[in-house]
Amino acid sequence: MDAFYASVELLRYPQLKGLPVVIGGGRRKVDEAIRELPEGATLADIPVEAFPLLKDYAGRGVITTATYPARQFGVGSAMGLMKAAKLCPQAIILPVDFDEYRKFSRRFKQVITEIAPVMEDRGVDEVYIDFTDVPGGQREGGRVLARLIQKSILDATGLTCSIGVAPNKLLAKMASEFDKPNGISVVFEDDLQSRIWPLPCRKVNGIGPKADEKLQRHEIRTIGELAARDREWLVANFGKATGAWMHEVAWGRDSRPVVTESEPVSMSRETTFDRDLQAVRDRAELGAIFTHLCEKVAEDLQRKGYVGKTIGIKLRYDDFKIATRDQTIDHFTADAKAIRQIAGRCLKRVPLERPLRLLGVRVGALAKVGDAAAVAVDQPKAGSRRRALDDAGSAAQTASLF
């Protein structure tokens, strides 16, 4: 299989290209700064001086993405804005606008599928493409097709993108990073030793900070060093599945297909508060936020035509520790009140002494609205009687707390 990996650069202000820019934070501040601009101005008309600077930003939030000039200063995705402001105070900060990104996302994906229909969606700005059967897909090792896609996306959206072409998804993804932004890079099987093995293990999609730390404790820093360990050693130290997988990826092997369709497993809404809240003192505020989250999830489910039967909550305490609770009910729902009731019960089962910084509501075990009807009728379950009794007991208590 031949795979493409394309990621799109979402900076939409041409006058900011080449400057350090971070996107993130959100909340009022940044939005207001840009809204002060003259009526009817197009994006390109906005003078560079009109954009707010990172050094003037105060508040919670992280960077969603940063331009390459900003990354030179060591700032990058998921970094706290306050920390980033120290590293690069002169960077311009832009607000996150996910609705806008989704619009562009749909457009660039549409451009791609018109050229190469076998596309896997990997989020708002990334896709995999299987171009084995695309006419002309093999010319110059895929480079010709990559150029066509790059140009088509630019024409349709004004966005640039980086593309990696390789024999499989694993290598295509790594290849896409060789020439960013707006580059194309082709990696062949024979390039494994020269181009992949020198890379740090972190570059493998699936090796995160924890796995990397453990690898480093065993003196394994590069993918080449990983490839040098034998499979048995990796299995003994990292477990059967992970060890074997590490061995495969180190040798550039990956047989995962490009998956064009998938069903969602869960939907959730969560929010970090402007300030930490306490269950007792801020009860009313928390209750209102909680209800709102339940309504949002319910809306999401209904809009997309799903129902779920596992309802859960997530808390993040001020010490950043996370607690989750969930409960599976015996019918499917997408109703805000029902979700709120079960989620309220979950909240009763979690410690609420520490201040909270985040609250989330999740609905899982999803089914399409039509499919769920058939599933819902068939099963009076063992144990459901006992659970019904438990529920009655805790429902009363729930009402008193939230």
Next chain:
DNA sequence: TCTGGGGTCCTAGGACCC
């Protein structure tokens, strides 16, 4: 002044069933 929001997948123990 640290550290968003939306996801997926995996693990592991216990309940429960055959």
Next chain:
DNA sequence: TCTGGGGTCCTAGGACCC
């Protein structure tokens, strides 16, 4: 009486990704 064994579902936590 010493105690199987497999399969599935539920729950909590955690790693990882975009």
